[in-house]
Amino acid sequence: MIKANTKPRAPALEALHVSKSFGGNKALDDVTLKVDAGSFHALLGENGAGKSTLVKCIMGFYQADKGQLLFSGKEAQIQSPREAHALGIGMVYQHFTLVPCLTAAENLVISRPDTPMVIDWAAERAQLETFMETMPFRVRLDAQVATLSAGEKQKLEILKLLYLDQRFLILDEPTSVLTPAEADEVLGVLGEMARRGEVSVLMISHKFREVTAFCDSFTVLRRGKFAGSGDARNANVAELSAMMIGDAGVRPPAIREPTVPEGPELELRGISARDEEGRALVSDLSFNVRSGEILGIAGVSGNGQSALVELLSGQRPVARGELRVNGAVFEPTRRNFDRFKVFGLPEEPLRNAVVPRMSVAENIAFRSFDKPPVARRFGLISPAGIRRRGAELIRQFNVQTSSPDAPIETLSGGNVQRSVLARELSGDVDILIVSNPCFGLDFASVADIRSKIMDCRNRGAAVLLISEDLDEIFEMSDKIAVMSDGRLSDPVPVAQTDARRVGNLLAGQSGLSAPKPDRA
Amino acid sequence: MSDAIFMVLMAMLGGAIRVSTPFLLVALGETLTEKSGRINLGLEGNLVLGAMIAYATSYSTGSPWLGVLAAGLAGMVLSAGHGWICKLPKVNDIAVGIAFMNLGTGLAFFFGKPFIQPTAPRLDAIALGAWSSNPQVQQALKVNPLFFVGLGLAVLLWWMLKNTRWGLIIRMTGDSAASARAMGVSVDRVRLLATSAGGFFAGIGGAFLSLYYPGSWSESLSSGQGLMAVALVIFARWNPIRCVWAALLFGASGALGPALQSIGFSKGYYFFNAAPYILTLVIMVLSARSQKAAHEAPGELSIVK
Ligand SMILES: Nc1ncnc2c1ncn2[C@@H]1O[C@H](COP(=O)(O)OP(=O)(O)OP(=O)(O)O)[C@@H](O)[C@H]1O
Ligand SMILES: [Mg+2]
Numbered sequence: 142m143i144k145a146n147t148k149p150r151a152p153a154l155e156a157l158h159v160s161k162s163f164g165g166n167k168a169l170d171d172v173t174l175k176v177d178a179g180s181f182h183a184l185l186g187e188n189g190a191g192k193s194t195l196v197k198c199i200m201g202f203y204q205a206d207k208g209q210l211l212f213s214g215k216e217a218q219i220q221s222p223r224e225a226h227a228l229g230i231g232m233v234y235q236h237f238t239l240v241p242c243l244t245a246a247e248n249l250v251i252s253r254p255d256t257p258m259v260i261d262w263a264a265e266r267a268q269l270e271t272f273m274e275t276m277p278f279r280v281r282l283d284a285q286v287a288t289l290s291a292g293e294k295q296k297l298e299i300l301k302l303l304y305l306d307q308r309f310l311i312l313d314e315p316t317s318v319l320t321p322a323e324a325d326e327v328l329g330v331l332g333e334m335a336r337r338g339e340v341s342v343l344m345i346s347h348k349f350r351e352v353t354a355f356c357d358s359f360t361v362l363r364r365g366k367f368a369g370s371g372d373a374r375n376a377n378v379a380e381l382s383a384m385m386i387g388d389a390g391v392r393p394p395a396i397r398e399p400t401v402p403e404g405p406e407l408e409l410r411g412i413s414a415r416d417e418e419g420r421a422l423v424s425d426l427s428f429n430v431r432s433g434e435i436l437g438i439a440g441v442s443g444n445g446q447s448a449l450v451e452l453l454s455g456q457r458p459v460a461r462g463e464l465r466v467n468g469a470v471f472e473p474t475r476r477n478f479d480r481f482k483v484f485g486l487p488e489e490p491l492r493n494a495v496v497p498r499m500s501v502a503e504n505i506a507f508r509s510f511d512k513p514p515v516a517r518r519f520g521l522i523s524p525a526g527i528r529r530r531g532a533e534l535i536r537q538f539n540v541q542t543s544s545p546d547a548p549i550e551t552l553s554g555g556n557v558q559r560s561v562l563a564r565e566l567s568g569d570v571d572i573l574i575v576s577n578p579c580f581g582l583d584f585a586s587v588a589d590i591r592s593k594i595m596d597c598r599n600r601g602a603a604v605l606l607i608s609e610d611l612d613e614i615f616e617m618s619d620k621i622a623v624m625s626d627g628r629l630s631d632p633v634p635v636a637q638t639d640a641r642r643v644g645n646l647l648a649g650q651s652g653l654s655a656p657k658p659d660r661a
Numbered sequence: 662m663s664d665a666i667f668m669v670l671m672a673m674l675g676g677a678i679r680v681s682t683p684f685l686l687v688a689l690g691e692t693l694t695e696k697s698g699r700i701n702l703g704l705e706g707n708l709v710l711g712a713m714i715a716y717a718t719s720y721s722t723g724s725p726w727l728g729v730l731a732a733g734l735a736g737m738v739l740s741a742g743h744g745w746i747c748k749l750p751k752v753n754d755i756a757v758g759i760a761f762m763n764l765g766t767g768l769a770f771f772f773g774k775p776f777i778q779p780t781a782p783r784l785d786a787i788a789l790g791a792w793s794s795n796p797q798v799q800q801a802l803k804v805n806p807l808f809f810v811g812l813g814l815a816v817l818l819w820w821m822l823k824n825t826r827w828g829l830i831i832r833m834t835g836d837s838a839a840s841a842r843a844m845g846v847s848v849d850r851v852r853l854l855a856t857s858a859g860g861f862f863a864g865i866g867g868a869f870l871s872l873y874y875p876g877s878w879s880e881s882l883s884s885g886q887g888l889m890a891v892a893l894v895i896f897a898r899w900n901p902i903r904c905v906w907a908a909l910l911f912g913a914s915g916a917l918g919p920a921l922q923s924i925g926f927s928k929g930y931y932f933f934n935a936a937p938y939i940l941t942l943v944i945m946v947l948s949a950r951s952q953k954a955a956h957e958a959p960g961e962l963s964i965v966k
Contacts, residue, residue, distance in 0.1 A: 223845040238843045241960060242836040243829065251829040252844060260824050 151179040151341040152213040152229060152309045159208030161198055166543040168194040170365045179338040181331065183352040183373055184345045186362035187385055187583040188555025189541040192345045196311050200225045200232050231307030233298040235314055241287035245280050245297055249304050276300060277330035290443060291318040296327060312344045316351060317581050320441050328355040347583050349378045361385055386585050395595030400433025405467055405571035407603050412462035414448050422448035423627045430603040436632055437618030438607045439643055445627035446607045450487050450576045466572060482571035486578050490561045497550035501542050502531025504549045505564045538563035555582045562590060570597050576607040591617060611640060623647060668797055669920045675801030676916020677909050678808055679874050683708065685811040685908035686866030687890035689818055690859030692901055695894060697855035698835035698961030702758030703743050704863040705887025706765015707736035711867025713769035716878035720781035729868040736864020737857045739765050744853035754963060776878050784872045807869045818901040831855055835959035889941050896944045898957045914940045
């Protein structure tokens, strides 16, 4: 598929007056999107605004109810992703579509429509190497995809589109799994290629910084409708956010109130855990989170943060060490979560915190369905009660769903997150464990959720915040620690450190406290 | 004494090769099926039905190799049924597999009644031990060609999964149906074909039972080899080459009892005969603990998900 003699040729795409409904829910209503040849176009909008739906209509995943598609000026009818690929439109989805058990090279070769019956690996390898030469970033061709980091996978997804000679690239929140440095690298390269007229890029993003730094034009959707478009290079953030949320206005930033460190406390003593193959995931974690305090744990993903959350939520056995809440030994079981009022929001809530096919109301009721007032006498479950309580919280937390009975998997990413928060923050919280709470959320929801977490702290909860977003860590935390290679630096009050020192620690250098000895 | 040990070892080698052949063929079929993301527990049925059809065909046509072919085809049809039913929505492959196991044995018993008495032409072994004057060596190295078919198949399968488009598509389907669909692969069709091909291999395994060892058709012909082969696939971690070693190990353990008996050591005979079953249990426990196995399992298998 790599034709050495292909001329760079970026196509243009216009989606005109597109409408799409799911049942009674109008996800898109007369939306028009124009992407010029060789441009790097941003598609913005709140969670649930219809961004993913629009690009899936373009890709032929969904059939639009109404509307027209012009590709390079010619009308195109795209019935399936395969037809889109044939036209040269490729997409990187919000989740990865690589096959985990195949190697990077195998993933590339099998993605071609013309893979030969018998694969001559020597020749293919040589060809892949030459292809990689011309590419701005590399991945290890022989590595099994399951072993690649999120950043490498994302690069491989993009490389795959280029390998298939797809010149119109659609990226759905491509940087949400990347570190800021990786994101800059990937977006910078794509911007270059677009400027040279080799590709046109349509990117969905929630990050204004990326949009103004790398894109040249943008379109904003609001609640399924076109809300504006323009030049991204001289757009300002206030203007963009006003377009996204209309007149609603954003909640003011969370206010940190003085608290007395008295009351619930989460304590970890020498906690270690190993993965399935016996490698250390976290080693010897000891820290405590006091009442009315947010301890922020910064770190590049894959340094043991997910293991820490799994330990605390009972998804992974503790190999060594002790968890304590308020001085008492805490075993993470459902009963103890209730007893000690421990709540949490794990990362990837669709995988870790909800049952995708159960309804929104049922998912919201997981912590309360068997207790009064939701349950009736003798512990009988009351579906009507679940539904009523669900509807109430859906309103309160502003979850956008067609009904409390819709399966939670049909919600947009941000609204799944909000549903889980509705469940976890609705009661009386003593200990709160949150991991990347604003992952993939639009800025209005980010402000909203951060202020909810801050409220929790102000009411005296001990909050453990694990995040890859340094801005979030600095905005929210009272104390900061950095996780690197399964070890944690000593927590330091936020006033006594700064982004540079934390950044150094992230990169595995000393700076905040004495360096920990390396793992054998 | 050393003579006795030599005899036992020789008998075990011969036994291992002999007993392992049906294990190997069924395990390869199961590997192929599971690589595509489905479990077919019905291969025990294929084995028994294959044995009966092979015997009947060999008896009526006089050609044991025609019998082998017929057994494969019968197995293929049976597994195609499995593959076809499993693509209906909300059908569980394991439950369907158990049903097909009973269907296969039931059909074999029903149509096999008239063939219990007569003698059909059997497959000839290849005498690889002619160089030796030792009768034990000669006996041990009488190898049935189907064993080599199994070896060849294992290598072919291993190569195919790595180096062909079909191989990659099968692995992709077995590991991530969503990715396969995104690439325009018809997941159900891939699984139907892989399951059918797997059924063909298992059917041939049945032919070995009735046409070579034990070498006649009876209702008690198989002692659950088809089911144990499934355990063997997990032990071999879905690798066709490792299937060969695993099958030989199972075969050797199955040959232990008879080998000991051949030197007049008959104490605990039943215990040694139970060796393969004990081995199955031990292997299941070990591989359930082995995280490596969990790592290499195709991601779409219903037991893994
Ligand atoms: N398959 C579906 N069935 C029913 N409703 C759907 C389906 N897909 C999307 N929706 C609804 O359409 C609306 C738009 O969803 P979409 O996924 O396009 O939002 P988004 O802009 O991509 O949001 P996010 O930023 O959270 O990813 C939402 O209200 C969602 O609930
Ligand atoms: Mg989306």
